[in-house]
Amino acid sequence: MEEHKGANSFSSERQTVVTIGTFDGVHAGHRKIIDRLVNSANANNLDSVVLTFFPHPRMVLQKESDIKLINTIEERKQLLDQTGIDHLVVHPFTHQFSRLTALEFVRDILVNKLRAKKIIIGYDHRFGRNRTADINDLKQFGKEFGFEVEEISQQDVEQVAVSSTKIRKALLDGRVEQANIYLQSEFTLKGTVVRGRGIGKDLGYPTANMEIPEDYKLIPKNGVYVVRSVLDGQTIFGMMNIGTNPTVGGKEQTIETYFFDLDKDLYGKEFTIEMLVRIRDEKKFNSVQELKIAMKQDQAFSSQYIKDNYAE
DSSP states (O other): OEEESSGGGOOOSSOEEEEEOOOTTOOHHHHHHHHHHHHHHHHTTOEEEEEEEESOHHHHHOTTOOOOBSSOHHHHHHHHHTTTOSEEEEEEOOHHHHTOOHHHIIIIIIITTTOEEEEEEETTOOBSGGGOBOHHHHHHHHHHHTOEEEEEOHHHHHHHOOOHHHHHHHHHTTOHHHHHHHHTSOEEEEEEEEOOOSHHHHTTOOOEEEEOSOTTBOOOOSEEEEEEEEETTEEEEEEEEEEOOGGGTOOSOEEEEEETTOOOOOTTOEEEEEEEEEEEOOOOOSSHHHHHHHHHHHHHHHHHHHHHHHOO
16 A cells, blocks of 8 residues: 555555545444445446545544544555555644645546546435535546546445444443444554553552543543554453542542563553453542452453463
8 A cells, every 4th residue: 555645645656435534443444445446446447545634623623622533644554455445645734734625636636636437425415615516526526537436335335234423422421342242353552661660569460541632533431441452463461440530539540550570660551451341440548458459350351361362
């Protein structure tokens, strides 16, 4: 996959098949569209192009929007790289770009820049200034500019029954197993280990305190989770707490992971954690001793879950 920072930097010797969207999560529904894109490109000797945008349009157009995304832009790129597309165009979404008319968007971006011979798009896709144009307008532009439009029908979309909104809700509810089914992969958090308050170590569970630089990244519901990571080529499991550590007077949300059977200094390391299943809510215990008992139970649950699902 070749990555392009905006339509202006795109170049291809062949004409293209294009699909357009934010593709947050690159979930089962997205993959169905992209499979169709890649197959169509291969069958017609064209290049496949995914046109996506960053920042998310709602971040730019709705300043009060607190939308959180399933993927950071780097995660989105990595996931799209696995789909077999030829080109990924990440176009900067700005106020100025949002003011393009439907005609300007189609003529200047899709036709003149991306060399579109065919566009594959959902039945409910809207585009252009104030999102006033729809699939029927795109078909009219196709006649004018000489490209074909393939519509993904409502039936096709509903058969998949997956959306980024559903996945976000599942994660915010703590239902990571359901989110992972929708995603067809594990939901991940990526960040750097920073120094925390050292509470985990005092409790006998030294934790890696993760700091995530992207403030728009969705963090699942507070609670305790079974997780997996790869460190120096080795797969390691652990349990993660997302929350404020209320039993010991915490106030700020932290993301802390206790890795089983690991005795390494992780400070400063960047790593990715896959979230597997939720164990319980975070709660304020009456004493540190009660918290220790709960953590021992969390570890027993985690060990059994790992043995049942990942034992070789």
